[in-house]
Amino acid sequence: MIILGIDPGLAIVGYGVVEYIGNRYGVLDYGVIRTDSKTSFPERLKIIYDELSILIEKYNPDDFAIEELFFNKNVKTAIQVGQARGVEILSAINKGLEVYEYTPLQIKQAVAGYGRADKKQVQEMVKLLLNLKKIPKPDDAADALAVAICHSSCLNFKEDFKMK
Incomplete structure (x- = not known):
């Protein structure tokens, strides 16, 4: 199974492509998609969409896992990152992928065994x-790879995490 994990963002979108077979992991790729703050907001969204679409076509993942957003400070930033996250999800849906989402607590629990891990x-x-x-x-x-690992640990329960 190939999993594309996403750490959502606007300026920086983390991605990690992990192959998971029989409790063994293989890293196919990881990195970030960057958008320049001097670029218009709609163009930044298009860059994210296009780059993620290329990754999806290249690796043909079975599942797309993304972290839920958690913000408690800047509302404007939260709205823009939320819009970017929507574009990230749209890139997966348009390629026929199911989308699974995990909270930071779930990701930390799955990867480190402790939901409050630093x-x-x-x-x-x-x-x-x-x-x-x-x-x-x-x-x-690294965060995107953690999302992919979290998803692999939840495969037996993945219907519970499918975005509805």
């Missing part, structure tokens, strides 16, 4: 679980 603990576990030599950089890519 970022460094989660990143270290991503490195260990995926048998990588170093922690993936930037952080957004």
